[in-house]
Amino acid sequence: MTVINFTNLDKTYNSSNQRQSHLGSEKQDNKRKDPALKHCLLDSIFACFIIFLSLCLIMMYAHYSYVDGNTDCPRCHRYEDLFKNIEKLNKYKKVSCQGNEFHGDQSLVPNQYRIVCYYVILSNSTHSRQLPSNYVDPYLCTHIIVGFTAVFNGTLTPPTSEIIDIYKTITAFKLMNPSLKVLLSVEDMASNGEFGKMVADENLRHKFSVDTINFLSSMNFDGIDLDWEFPAWPNPNIEQAKNFTILLENLKNEIAFRNNESYILSVAVAAPEVIIDQSYQIRDMARFVDFINLMSYDYHMYTDYLPLTGPNSPLYPRPADRLFQQTLNINWSVSLWMKCGMPASKINIGIPTYGHSFWLINEDNNGWNAPAKGFGTIGSGGFITYPDACHFIADPSSTNHFDDDYRVPYSFNGRNWISYDNEMSVREKANYIKENKFGGAMIYSLNSDDFYGECGTVKFPLLRRISDILS
Numbered sequence: 364m365t366v367i368n369f370t371n372l373d374k375t376y377n378s379s380n381q382r383q384s385h386l387g388s389e390k391q392d393n394k395r396k397d398p399a400l401k402h403c404l405l406d407s408i409f410a411c412f413i414i415f416l417s418l419c420l421i422m423m424y425a426h427y428s429y430v431d432g433n434t435d436c437p438r439c440h441r442y443e444d445l446f447k448n449i450e451k452l453n454k455y456k457k458v459s460c461q462g463n464e465f466h467g468d469q470s471l472v473p474n475q476y477r478i479v480c481y482y483v484i485l486s487n488s489t490h491s492r493q494l495p496s497n498y499v500d501p502y503l504c505t506h507i508i509v510g511f512t513a514v515f516n517g518t519l520t521p522p523t524s525e526i527i528d529i530y531k532t533i534t535a536f537k538l539m540n541p542s543l544k545v546l547l548s549v550e551d552m553a554s555n556g557e558f559g560k561m562v563a564d565e566n567l568r569h570k571f572s573v574d575t576i577n578f579l580s581s582m583n584f585d586g587i588d589l590d591w592e593f594p595a596w597p598n599p600n601i602e603q604a605k606n607f608t609i610l611l612e613n614l615k616n617e618i619a620f621r622n623n624e625s626y627i628l629s630v631a632v633a634a635p636e637v638i639i640d641q642s643y644q645i646r647d648m649a650r651f652v653d654f655i656n657l658m659s660y661d662y663h664m665y666t667d668y669l670p671l672t673g674p675n676s677p678l679y680p681r682p683a684d685r686l687f688q689q690t691l692n693i694n695w696s697v698s699l700w701m702k703c704g705m706p707a708s709k710i711n712i713g714i715p716t717y718g719h720s721f722w723l724i725n726e727d728n729n730g731w732n733a734p735a736k737g738f739g740t741i742g743s744g745g746f747i748t749y750p751d752a753c754h755f756i757a758d759p760s761s762t763n764h765f766d767d768d769y770r771v772p773y774s775f776n777g778r779n780w781i782s783y784d785n786e787m788s789v790r791e792k793a794n795y796i797k798e799n800k801f802g803g804a805m806i807y808s809l810n811s812d813d814f815y816g817e818c819g820t821v822k823f824p825l826l827r828r829i830s831d832i833l834s
């Protein structure tokens with residue numbers, strides 16, 4: 364459900380220069396409006412001076428934020444390389460945004476906001492904390508998505524008896540809360556694995572659709588969530604993106620065919636522009652899915668090609684963010700999904716209950732974009748749960764900040780540095796959903812919220828904040 368690989372960025376862009384040509388035409392308009400040549404000259408000289416000054420400031424900023432106090436960060440230059448590719452971003456051949464612009468259908472406001480919660484069954488491949496299935500609260504979510512199963516030989520992997528017991532516990536919550544819906548999520552973390560094989564074959568796509576709906580019916584599930592990360596990524600493959608859309612259509616038809624029952628079809632989708640452009644035919648997708656779960660997190664985490672601190676799930680950019688950085692936030696991702704044809708009412712905005720840890724190179728360089736050389740020592744593998752964060756910030760020697768632009772907190776203590784969400788940041792995200800009339804929130808995950816109530820007096824404090832606002 365996480366970890367996005369940007370290493371193929373260089374490969375996947377073609378060159379372009381939309382932004383510059385846009386600025387160029389603005390300049391021409393100004394010239395036409397101003398007949399006084401002398402003024403124009405003075406203006407130009409003044410503008411050059413301002414640009415020169417700005418460049419100096421940016422270079423000073425870059426020097427201090429990336430280099431200062433940096434004893435051994437040989438890979439930090441790659442961050443700069445990434446920005447050199449920014450102009451190339453715009454013209455990449457998109458499959459997602461064909462046709463006219465579309466700004467979402469605001470008339471399709473749901474009468475109830477969805478609160479879609481992932482419940483993760485531990486497996487070797489998931490970074491998560493064990494949440495006993497009987498500790499799940501049946502009233503805080505409108506939908507619970509149980510993850511993750513996989514595809515094998517064109518069909519869903521048969522569950523073990525332990526897993527069937529978990530399915531039964533969660534689906535039995537519907538007896539307590541009759542409006543609750545329980546979905547099953549099928550995951551694949553590669554485009555060339557079992558999922559890719561299945562979508563490439565017309566017979567297997569059909570078999571998968573029929574088998575899946577039969578399985579949902581036999582296990583008392585209400586729907587299926589596809590979490591394929593990602594179609595046609597990292598290698599562009601328009602055929603594969605199209606075949607994924609066809610699979611969605613097959614599933615939709617199979618659901619419609621069983622008109623005496625009704626099943627939900629959802630897809631967990633990417634937030635970064637490069638993946639959105641390559642993986643999804645959004646306008647067609649919107650016809651087949653009931654909703655999408657936007658994975659609007661992991662915008663920043665420690666990696667060896669981007670070894671710098673940053674927010675996991677910022678709501679907005681900071682004014683200091685440059686071109687590519689400006690795209691790494693929820694407001695930006697969701698705007699692109701809507702512009703490309705996904706109605707607001709079908710979008711569930713992802714809110715993480717987990718965060719990321721970093722190990723600073725220099726504990727005195729501890730803001731945004733500070734060089735790091737690995738994961739922090741709290742949590743596991745760079746992931747921290749909300750209880751990990753709440754214990755960390757309660758330590759009197761920790762320094763805790765809330766960023767006024769990103770609208771998320773961060774904290775540090777010595778060389779440990781964490782980005783996470785707290786009650787204030789999830790409340791703002793829930794209000795954002797309400798103000799902009801999105802379909803609802805997706806919470807990843809129940810497992811990393813404080814389900815024992817160790818941080819305060821209530822259980823699931825983050826989910827409870829979201830539920831207070833959206834129900």
Ligand SMILES: *[C@@H]1O[C@H](CO)[C@@H](O)[C@H](O)[C@H]1NC(C)=O
Pocket residue numbers: 487
């Ligand atoms: C998961 O890990 C355990 C212990 O490390 C191992 O015995 C088991 O085979 C692994 N399962 C899978 C499916 O890889």
Ligand SMILES: *[C@@H]1O[C@H](CO)[C@@H](O)[C@H](O)[C@H]1NC(C)=O
Pocket residue numbers: 516517
């Ligand atoms: C895969 O499924 C086909 C039927 O669709 C079956 O004949 C074949 O034995 C299966 N292969 C494996 C390895 O299970």
Ligand SMILES: *[C@@H]1O[C@H](CO)[C@@H](O)[C@H](O)[C@H]1NC(C)=O
Pocket residue numbers: 559562563564565600602603606
């Ligand atoms: C897409 O599906 C068609 C069959 O409908 C198949 O011929 C083609 O090879 C598939 N391509 C990919 C990349 O999945």
Ligand SMILES: *[C@@H]1O[C@H](CO)[C@@H](O)[C@H](O)[C@H]1NC(C)=O
Pocket residue numbers: 621623624
């Ligand atoms: C729905 O109809 C199918 C046959 O079309 C039948 O097998 C199934 O049992 C029915 N389900 C319910 C819940 O009535």
Ligand SMILES: *[C@@H]1O[C@H](CO)[C@@H](O)[C@H](O)[C@H]1NC(C)=O
Pocket residue numbers: 679680694695698
């Ligand atoms: C959020 O996105 C919208 C649409 O793209 C834009 O008009 C607005 O300025 C953005 N808000 C912020 C605070 O960046």
